[in-house]
Amino acid sequence: GRHSMLPRHVQRLGRDWIAHWNGSQILTLNSPVSRCMRWAGQYPWTSFPLPVPVDFSANWRLPPFFGPWRQFQNSNWQFDNFMQSSCFHLPNPSMKSEGEEPLTKKRRLSGQHDTATLEEETHLSNQKEALCLSVAQNEETHSSKKGTVKRQWEYFCQHSRTMKIFENKETDQSNTESEAKFDFTVMSYNILSQNLLEDNSHLYKHCRQRLLIWTYRFPNILQEIKQLDADVLCLQEVQEDHYRTEIKSSLESLGYHCEYKMRTGRKPDGCAICFKTSKFSLISSNPVEFFRHDIPLLDRDNVGLVLLLQPRFPSKTNAAICIANTHLLYNPRRGDIKLTQLAMLLAEIASVAPRKDGTFCPIIICGDFNSVPGSPLYRFIKEGKLNYEGLAIGKVSGQEQFPRGQRILSIPIWPKKLGISQNCVYEIKQQQKEENTGEKLEAAKLDNTQDIVIASEKLSSKLQHHFKLSSVYSHYVPETGIPEVTTCHSRSAVTVDYIFYSAANDDTAAQPGAEDSFHGGLKLLGRLALLTEKDLWTVNGLPNENNSSDHLPLLAEFRLIER
Numbered sequence: 001g002r003h004s005m006l007p008r009h010v011q012r013l014g015r016d017w018i019a020h021w022n023g024s025q026i027l028t029l030n031s032p033v034s035r036c037m038r039w040a041g042q043y044p045w046t047s048f049p050l051p052v053p054v055d056f057s058a059n060w061r062l063p064p065f066f067g068p069w070r071q072f073q074n075s076n077w078q079f080d081n082f083m084q085s086s087c088f089h090l091p092n093p094s095m096k097s098e099g100e101e102p103l104t105k106k107r108r109l110s111g112q113h114d115t116a117t118l119e120e121e122t123h124l125s126n127q128k129e130a131l132c133l134s135v136a137q138n139e140e141t142h143s144s145k146k147g148t149v150k151r152q153w154e155y156f157c158q159h160s161r162t163m164k165i166f167e168n169k170e171t172d173q174s175n176t177e178s179e180a181k182f183d184f185t186v187m188s189y190n191i192l193s194q195n196l197l198e199d200n201s202h203l204y205k206h207c208r209q210r211l212l213i214w215t216y217r218f219p220n221i222l223q224e225i226k227q228l229d230a231d232v233l234c235l236q237e238v239q240e241d242h243y244r245t246e247i248k249s250s251l252e253s254l255g256y257h258c259e260y261k262m263r264t265g266r267k268p269d270g271c272a273i274c275f276k277t278s279k280f281s282l283i284s285s286n287p288v289e290f291f292r293h294d295i296p297l298l299d300r301d302n303v304g305l306v307l308l309l310q311p312r313f314p315s316k317t318n319a320a321i322c323i324a325n326t327h328l329l330y331n332p333r334r335g336d337i338k339l340t341q342l343a344m345l346l347a348e349i350a351s352v353a354p355r356k357d358g359t360f361c362p363i364i365i366c367g368d369f370n371s372v373p374g375s376p377l378y379r380f381i382k383e384g385k386l387n388y389e390g391l392a393i394g395k396v397s398g399q400e401q402f403p404r405g406q407r408i409l410s411i412p413i414w415p416k417k418l419g420i421s422q423n424c425v426y427e428i429k430q431q432q433k434e435e436n437t438g439e440k441l442e443a444a445k446l447d448n449t450q451d452i453v454i455a456s457e458k459l460s461s462k463l464q465h466h467f468k469l470s471s472v473y474s475h476y477v478p479e480t481g482i483p484e485v486t487t488c489h490s491r492s493a494v495t496v497d498y499i500f501y502s503a504a505n506d507d508t509a510a511q512p513g514a515e516d517s518f519h520g521g522l523k524l525l526g527r528l529a530l531l532t533e534k535d536l537w538t539v540n541g542l543p544n545e546n547n548s549s550d551h552l553p554l555l556a557e558f559r560l561i562e563r
Contacts, residue, residue: 043480113195114447149535155526169484180562182313183525184279187230188366188499190327190487190551191221192543193237193269196266203489203550206541214242217548222250224547228528228555232309233274234325234366240268247272261287265301271325271367273307283308283320288348290341297414300329300337302369304345306352311560319562322353326367333405335396338370338377339388339463340414346424346465357465362522362560363467365500371397373475373483373495381500382469388413399494411461424465469508472527472556486531488541489550493533499554504561521561528555 194214197204204212213219225233233256238247240262248258257277262270275282288304304326311319326345329337345365353360371377375398380386388396394405412422421427475484475495486497501509504521530552536542542550 004098036369060364068209093443100231117498118385121406123426125443139225149531149539151531152529153526154529156507156524164389170233176561181562182311182319183557184231184311184560185229185555186232186234186323186366186499187225187228187553188227188234188236188325188497189553190236190368190497190549192217192551193239193267194242195268196237203491204543205490207543211545211548217543218242218246220546220548224553225251226254228553230555231276231279232364233272234323235272236325236327236368237269237273238272240270243270243272257282259285259305259307261289261303261305263301263303264291269303270303271305271327273305273323273325275309275323276309279312280309280321281312283310284352286352288326288345290344295415295418297340298418299339300334300341302327302329302341304348306345306348308352308361319560320353321560322349322361322363324349324363324365324367326365326369328367328369328371330370331558332370332403333394335377335391335393335405336409336413338397339380339386339409340418342369342377342381343414343420343424343463343465344418346467347420347426350425350466359392360467360502361468363500363502364558365469366515366554369397370399370496372394372399374398378498380463380465381498382471384465386463387461388463399496409461411459413463422460422463424463428531467502469500470503470507470524472501472509472554473530477532482532482534484535485533485552486530486554487551488533488536490541493536493541495530497551497554499556501556501558504559506561513551523559523561525557527557528553530554 087326089362194217197212233251238260240260243258243260248260251258251274255276255278256274256276258272259282260270260272262268284307286306286308288306290298290300290302292298292303299357304324306322306324309321309323311321324345326341349363349365350360353363355361365381369377369381376386376388376391376396378398388409389411390408391409392403393409394400394407396409414420419427459504473484473495476482477484484495485493486495487493501522501524504523507521507523539545542552
């Protein structure tokens, strides 16, 4: 029967997941694979009193099913083999209620195990340990990996339907008509800084500890990058010491040139943009620091990076592509900081991307924006305008359904001395001291009407930017309407990562109106489909055995179309 003296969160694991308590003694299991405590024929539960402390935890896998008692007698177990590392991994008492767990995870841990067969438990164990989301060279490789959740390519044009991205990419490039076209792929990937992982270990209670060490994680991350083989990488949470000792050299050996910007504070991670030197050459690299010591609002250490790249393809024109990468502030209650950081990034892009004729070169903005689809910040990026009058700072990013940050955004959000206008461009700096004192006097004689007009302009609650941007992803599964997610851990599963791009006129994947100001631009050829929360929990969320970040990589293929 039930062990009524056990804590509720242990009883919830079901009859077949019982750890027997005896004062300070706990049943430990044979390492490395747990031995089953229940046998065929409904044999009674058995516990062995061992002097092992109760207050430790380790990762535990579902025990395989064993046959009758005689098979257990003949199995290879010894008291000497009982280790702390093979004990049950019990839920952390700090998780006070089931409501704090992801919904699908709750269902998985709830009473369904009371009636589940041992064979079903073993199958679930295999799913937990299964390879997740690895993008292979072909579908045969996919189907051969048991328990893998496939990520399909979604195509948007006839050309892309006849060409696999992972196959030879040179077919279309060799066509005579491709002289004015240039195809390339872009990845955005938050690779999970090891320092941040360790500082936020409560987010990864569902993971076995060995999967969370950097020496296990980095080979997986590198393998993913190799398999996806993007021409441009936009990476977030790149830890500086790992970048210096491993990441940069590994990517350079794959043919990438790397640019990196570390955060300005104590957290030693940052953003990197890496590009294949066979596809692009660097025109300029422009780091953006969001911290300003003279502006109290900007007291956070997030950063961005903006590159201007020259495509290497046979064309007489000097085409360029602007690639931006950022990781905005996480705090759901500080939408004022998020919007200001975004405005600073857009202002830098506006200073890097203009052509001589006043238009902008094609733009791609990648990153972890810590904002959900449909939120005011997201709509501002896509629609190019936002009236934030009366908007609570906790609602800017949409991260919380019932936000605690209820303070209304101030008008304007950031002070004038930041030097960025409400149109998200750098304001023209005034010339050195005016030489003509008459001009000073004339400027001082503004009438009251002019003062009122200027004041109303300064107090405008409308933000704008000059880029017409589309999102690579639609954020919902087309057939079902179920939300896609880009990150999944013990506390949440949601979309916060994006690839935005300036669409060409004939881009069928672009949102309406996105192509208005671009005579040339980018055409979306295909994208690597995202997954749902349910999909990810079938392989125990993220990180897992083969995917070593708590984010999914985003990947898209574009065609540069010259004017």
